[in-house]
Amino acid sequence: MDHHNPYLTETPPAEPRATKSLVTHELPPLPYARDALEPHISARTLDHHHGKHHAKYVQTLNELIQGSNLSKMPLEGIIRATARKKAKAKIFNNAAQVWNHTFLWHSMKPHGGGRPSGAIAERIDEDFGSFEKFAEEFKNAATTQFGSGWAWLVIADGKLAVTSTSNADMPLVHGHKPLITLDVWEHAYYLDYQHERPKYVQVFLDHLVNWDFANANLV
Numbered sequence: 576m577d578h579h580n581p582y583l584t585e586t587p588p589a590e591p592r593a594t595k596s597l598v599t600h601e602l603p604p605l606p607y608a609r610d611a612l613e614p615h616i617s618a619r620t621l622d623h624h625h626g627k628h629h630a631k632y633v634q635t636l637n638e639l640i641q642g643s644n645l646s647k648m649p650l651e652g653i654i655r656a657t658a659r660k661k662a663k664a665k666i667f668n669n670a671a672q673v674w675n676h677t678f679l680w681h682s683m684k685p686h687g688g689g690r691p692s693g694a695i696a697e698r699i700d701e702d703f704g705s706f707e708k709f710a711e712e713f714k715n716a717a718t719t720q721f722g723s724g725w726a727w728l729v730i731a732d733g734k735l736a737v738t739s740t741s742n743a744d745m746p747l748v749h750g751h752k753p754l755i756t757l758d759v760w761e762h763a764y765y766l767d768y769q770h771e772r773p774k775y776v777q778v779f780l781d782h783l784v785n786w787d788f789a790n791a792n793l794v
């Protein structure tokens with residue numbers, strides 16, 4: 576994926592900071608206050624999800640790549656270099672989870688949700704037939720993904736499509752361009768919705784999804 580998207584400014588510096596231990600990756604700040612998504616996603620959830628889970632993926636990634644050639648690569652380079660390599664699965668999982676979570680924070684915004692406008696609205700009508708059909712497909716993908724994973728709106732073979740991935744798996748390694756994601760790991764919704772994933776998915780579509788981000792990703 577290219578880096579024209581102004582939302583994704585956390586790209587690691589080309590020249591890693593030279594210290595005794597080469598720490599290349601940092602936890603990007605949330606693009607809004609921790610309580611900004613309330614009442615739909617609580618500050619407590621974001622404290623854990625961003626402050627603990629996302630932070631831990633960053634920390635583990637840095638530990639795993641320390642001293643190796645991967646420590647000189649940008650995050651997407653690490654993801655591509657380790658994808659589908661059994662011996663590198665731990666590095667892939669942590670690198671992809673760092674990337675996926677940063678993408679997730681931008682996929683939501685306060686007072687988001689509802690019908691899109693702009694180019695993404697036209698593309699959804701063209702490729703799904705209607706917004707309702709897209710929403711149905713997205714809800715289905717997000718609620719039927721068994722266990723931990725992600726639901727995505729992507730561009731695949733030039734058309735919009737809904738996909739889901741397991742655990743840390745993500746669209747870049749399938750040749751898809753991600754536009755929006757939703758985390759369906761239990762840690763994303765359990766404090767606010769317990770086991771009721773369908774409720775959380777509906778709230779994401781109604782109140783949180785950041786269509787500006789999708790439009791920016793379309794460019």
Ligand SMILES: [Fe+2]
Pocket residue numbers: 624628676758760762763
């Ligand atoms: Fe997560």
